Amino acid sequence: MERPRIIPVDPNSPADAAIQEAMAWLSRGEPVVLPTETVYGLVCRPDLPGAIERVFAVKERTKVRPLPRMVASIEDLQLHVSDWSGCAVRLAEKFWPGPLTLILNTATGAISFRIPDHPVLVALLKRAPVPLAVTSANRSGEEDSLTARAAANALGPDIPLILDAGPARMAKHHTVVDCTGEHPRLIDEAAISAEELRDVCEDLIVDG
Helix, strand or coil, X not given: CCCCEEEECCCCCCXXXXXXXXXXXXXXXXCEEECCCCCCEEEECCCCCCHHHHHHHHHCCCCCCCCCEECCCHHHHCCCEEECCHHHHHHHHHHCCCCEEEEEEECCEEEEEECCCCHHHHHHHCCCCCCEEXXXXXXXXXXXXXXXXXXXXXXXXXXXXEEECCCCCCCCCCEEEXXXXXXXXXXXXXXXXXXXXXXXXXXXXXXX
């Protein structure tokens, strides 16, 4: 079979067979490319040996920090987060599902989490036994992939499967907020602005 296999899917109601095939590859420790509301993402199961290492190898990226994790709902997230600040709760209620990543405290340290706003990805997350790890579907330092074809051109035979749900509708990265300290700190301003965040959390720290 030629890699990657690209499967067109309905962005609002993906076929069950496509979701099952993506889950099968993930369960073998292979990374797959999936649509998100921002850019196409390279996804893996971080609990399986070698899966994270394969992602970094595909991206040709040196491992610097842990990959963000995705879950389908706040209820799923609460199984992994040890404590929430009031600000983190308010941000989650306001912007999730959506283009916001929160760095939260867990029993094993600080981890980035997000709840995506894309039916294809949510359908997969609901079947996943653990939060899935995600990064952008491109080689390190290159442009983001806004379509399935762009991801295929960027990553080629190093990945087995891409679910094609059409162009990414936002074409921007997730905004990142660190909620592990006494006051929330804006790490990366992107799809959600600092002003929008401050409407929810007045004590947001914005460096620079």
